Each structure stands twice: as C-alpha cells, then as structure tokens.
Amino acid sequence: MSVxxxxxxxxxxxxxxxxxxxxxxxxxxxxxxxxxNKPDDLGSASHIVLPGVGAFGDCRLGLDAVTGLTAAxxxxxxxxGKPFLGICVGMQLMASYGREHGDHKGLGxxxxxxxxxxxxxxxxxxxxxxxNDLVFLDNHPVTKDLSDGDHAYFVHSYQFSCxxxxxxxxxVDYGEPVTAMIARDNMIGTQFHPEKSQSVGLKxxxxxxxxxx
Amino acid sequence: xxLFPAIDLKDGCCVRLRQGDMExxxxxxxxxxxxxxxxxxxxxxxxxVVDLNGAFEGGSVNGQAIEAILDAVNIPxxxxxxxxxxxxxxxxxDKGVARVILGTIAVKSPDLVLKVCKHYGDKxxxxxxxxxxxxxxxxxxETSSMHALDLAMMFEGSGAGAIIYTDIDxxxxxxxxxxxxxxxxxxxxxxxxxxxxxxxxxxxxxxxxELLGPLLYGAISGRAIYDGQLDPKEAVExxxxx
Numbered sequence: 127m128s129v130x131x132x133x134x135x136x137x138x139x140x141x142x143x144x145x146x147x148x149x150x151x152x153x154x155x156x157x158x159x160x161x162x163n164k165p166d167d168l169g170s171a172s173h174i175v176l177p178g179v180g181a182f183g184d185c186r187l188g189l190d191a192v193t194g195l196t197a198a199x200x201x202x203x204x205x206x207g208k209p210f211l212g213i214c215v216g217m218q219l220m221a222s223y224g225r226e227h228g229d230h231k232g233l234g235x236x237x238x239x240x241x242x243x244x245x246x247x248x249x250x251x252x253x254x255x256x257x258n259d260l261v262f263l264d265n266h267p268v269t270k271d272l273s274d275g276d277h278a279y280f281v282h283s284y285q286f287s288c289x290x291x292x293x294x295x296x297x298v299d300y301g302e303p304v305t306a307m308i309a310r311d312n313m314i315g316t317q318f319h320p321e322k323s324q325s326v327g328l329k330x331x332x333x334x335x336x337x338x339x
Numbered sequence: 340x341x342l343f344p345a346i347d348l349k350d351g352c353c354v355r356l357r358q359g360d361m362e363x364x365x366x367x368x369x370x371x372x373x374x375x376x377x378x379x380x381x382x383x384x385x386x387x388v389v390d391l392n393g394a395f396e397g398g399s400v401n402g403q404a405i406e407a408i409l410d411a412v413n414i415p416x417x418x419x420x421x422x423x424x425x426x427x428x429x430x431x432x433d434k435g436v437a438r439v440i441l442g443t444i445a446v447k448s449p450d451l452v453l454k455v456c457k458h459y460g461d462k463x464x465x466x467x468x469x470x471x472x473x474x475x476x477x478x479x480x481e482t483s484s485m486h487a488l489d490l491a492m493m494f495e496g497s498g499a500g501a502i503i504y505t506d507i508d509x510x511x512x513x514x515x516x517x518x519x520x521x522x523x524x525x526x527x528x529x530x531x532x533x534x535x536x537x538x539x540x541x542x543x544x545x546x547x548x549e550l551l552g553p554l555l556y557g558a559i560s561g562r563a564i565y566d567g568q569l570d571p572k573e574a575v576e577x578x579x580x581x
Contacts, residue, residue, distance in 0.1 A: 140580030281546040
C-alpha cells in the first residue's frame with residue numbers, strides 16, 4: 127500500500143504530502159507517501175492524489191506535458207479502479223470542460239463543467255478565500271465522521287457544476303450553493319484544501335486512505 | 340514568495356493604522372528594534388519599515404528608530420515613507436538600508452525615479468498605493484488620476500528591484516487582499532511584485548501563496564502579526580514548504 131501524490135508543476139505539494147504523512151502516522155499504517163511525476167509510480171501505488179492550483183487550462187497543459195501521465199491516470203483510475211482524490215483544480219480536472227480563460231477539455235471522468243463563481247451578493251468577494259461550512263447531500267465512506275457545519279478551507283474562483291446532481295457530495299453556501307465535494311465510483315474530489323482544513327482535512331484523508339472502493 | 344513583516348513607525352513607536360488614517364493608530368511596541376530582532380529570530384528574510392510621520396510630513400522623523408533597527412538585525416531592511424529627494428535616498432542607503440521605497444516621488448517625478456533606478460537598480464522599490472485602482476500619494480491623503488497599472492508599466496524594464504502594491508481599501512481592515520489587481524500587475528510587468536494590504540491571517544497568506552505564489556516576490560503583513568493572527572515563524576516555514 128502506498129500513496130502517489132502527482133507532481134506536475136502545480137500546487138503546494140509539500141503541505142499536501144505532509145498532511146498525508148501525518149494521517150498515515152496517526153492511523154499507524156505502513157503506507158509510504160510519494161510525490162512523483164513518473165507514470166510507473168502510479169502503477170505501483172494503491173491510492174492516487176491529484177492536487178492542483180492556478181488556472182484550469184494551465185493545469186491541464188501541465189498534466190499533458192508529462193509524457194504518459196494522463197494515460198497512466200486513465201489506466202490506474204478508470205480501468206484499475208484505484209481510489210483517487212482530486213484536490214482543488216485537481217478535482218476540477220475530472221470535469222468534461224473547464225471554462226476558465228477560454229474552453230478547455232478536462233479528463234471527462236465526472237460529467238460537468240467548471241464555471242466562474244457568481245455569488246448573488248456583490249459583497250461576497252472573488253476568490254472565495256477562507257473557511258466555510260460544509261453541507262452534505264449524501265453519505266460516502268470518505269466523509270465518515272464528518273457532519274454538516276464542519277469547516278473547510280477554500281481558495282478558488284471557479285466551481286465544479288455537475289451535470290448529474292448525484293455526483294455532488296457536499297456544498298458550501300457562498301451566495302449560492304457551491305460544490306465542495308464530488309464523488310463517483312472510486313473517484314472523489316474536494317474543492318477545499320484538506321491539507322489546510324485541520325481536523326476535517328485529517329479525518330477526510332484518513333478515510334480516503336482506508337477506502338477500498 | 341517571501342514574507343515581509345511590517346514595522347510602521349509613528350513618533351518612534353511601532354504602530355498600525357487603519358486605511359492610512361494617522362488618527363486611528365494602534366501602538367504595538369515602543370521598541371521597534373526589539374520587534375525587528377524578533378522577526379529576524381523567527382526566520383524572516385527581510386523587514387519592511389515605514390516611516391509614517393515621514394510619509395505625511397516628508398523627511399525623516401523616526402530616524403533614530405530606523406537606525407536602531409538597522410543596528411539590531413542582520414537581515415535586509417526596505418524603508419519607505421517620506422523619501423522624496425535624492426539626498427533622503429542616498430542618506431538611508433549609506434546608513435545600511437538595503438532598499439528604499441519611492442512612492443510619491445515616482446508619481447510626481449517619474450523621469451527622475453527612472454534615472455535613479457538605472458543607477459541603483461534593485462536598491463529601489465516603487466511603492467504603488469492605490470485606492471479603487473487610482474494611485475494615492477502624500478501618505479494616502481491625496482488620490483491622483485493615474486491608474487496603478489499605468490504607473491507600474493512606466494517602470495517596466497527600469498531595473499527597480501520591486502513594485503510594492505498596496506491596496507488602501509484593504510489595508511489594516513483584515514478583509515482579505517486584492518487578489519485580482521495583484522494578479523493583473525504581476526502578469527503585466529516583469530518587475531517583482533510585493534503585495535501589501537489585506538492579509539488578515541495566516542490563512543489569507545496561504546490563499547495568496549496558493550493563488551499567486553509563483554507570480555509574487557513577496558507579501559507584507561503588519562496588523563495580522565500584531566493581532567496574533569499570523570505567526571511569522573509558522574508563515575516562513577509554510578512559505579518554504581516545511
């Protein structure tokens with residue numbers, strides 16, 4: 127058992143790796159956490175994590191720039207059924223399309239598009255930055271022990287709009303319901319940053335590590 | 340991205356203002372040099388010092404406090420506030436200030452400041468303080484008709500070490516920084532950008548780092564540190580990915 131955190135030149139990987147190492151330690155698991163951009167490492171990992179910050183299109187280009195990485199992801203996540211966690215833009219990349227600075231194709235794993243936040247209240251600033259309260263729409267093994275009102279840390283200007291509402295696992299209120307988590311089969315995604323969301327984040331990461339979809 | 344902890348000096352004390360209003364000053368320490376040493380001990384790589392009396396009145400009123408800070412620490416100091424002549428600038432660079440911030444003079448005499456940049460290069464920072472996108476001068480008491488981006492572009496390729504962009508509407512209000520304008524500036528100019536104003540906590544700093552990290556040279560934080568919302572040591576470690 128091991129975790130591969132994908133390094134494709136996007137994101138604060140060190141803090142993500144640290145949070146995973148901490149969760150592994152607290153659970154007493156023997157589960158190395160590897161930050162990697164080698165497609166082969168995905169093959170040997172049991173759990174795969176895709177972080178991501180910045181613009182959707184830049185992240186997609188970054189992913190595609192690593193030879194064989196997108197193909198390896200498809201192989202291990204879609205065909206191999208390995209537990210997959212996308213964080214922030216890493217979650218957004220699962221969409222069919224991203225609409226940030228033009229139209230970009232996503233991985234197309236969860237039908238939907240990534241669109242700009244449009245809070246009805248003009249006092250709400252973009253980006254949505256800071257802590258917000260989660261509202262759960264469904265149960266999921268990865269959100270075990272989490273409940274409505276738990277705080278998570280967000281920093282984003284775009285959100286995942288699911289074509290099929292059953293893929294939306296939780297939301298937060300930011301002048302409108304904003305997608306906080308999505309899930310489908312062996313894939314889960316958080317718009318918020320678990321590595322920055324203290325106890326909520328640690329619980330979620332621990333649940334993810336124990337998840338056997 | 341580097342954290343620049345701020346020491347704002349008024350009448351020899353370390354204070355913070357709200358939106359630049361001298362009447363709304365909160366005194367945090369009467370020993371600025373000790374404060375500077377604390378920042379150095381916390382692992383900070385630079386300190387941002389502003390002579391508030393100087394900014395409003397011109398010339399240096401807090402000279403002694405500034406010299407005490409220079410004596411107390413080994414890390415570089417950038418100094419702004421009231422530096423409006425070549426003599427002021429040379430005086431402080433000779434005293435050991437690593438970088439002087441030119442704000443009002445950059446708006447009023449850009450040709451002079453361009454010449455200065457050519458000669459002093461990264462020892463000069465251009466201070467752009469804006470209110471609703473328009474550049475403010477004279478200690479923020481006046482708003483000019485110039486847009487922040489136009490001012491920044493005037494110094495493109497000038498050799499200046501940094502542009503320090505302060506959003507007055509956000510400063511000291513603990514409301515979160517102006518990400519949008521900072522991003523536009525950072526993408527438009529090749530001069531390194533330092534963001535100032537509106538970082539209310541370590542969470543805001545994390546957000547700025549996540550959103551703008553690779554684009555930004557640094558971020559200045561004052562009130563959040565003094566209010567205990569941002570621990571410099573924790574912030575430095577976070578920014579170094581430790």
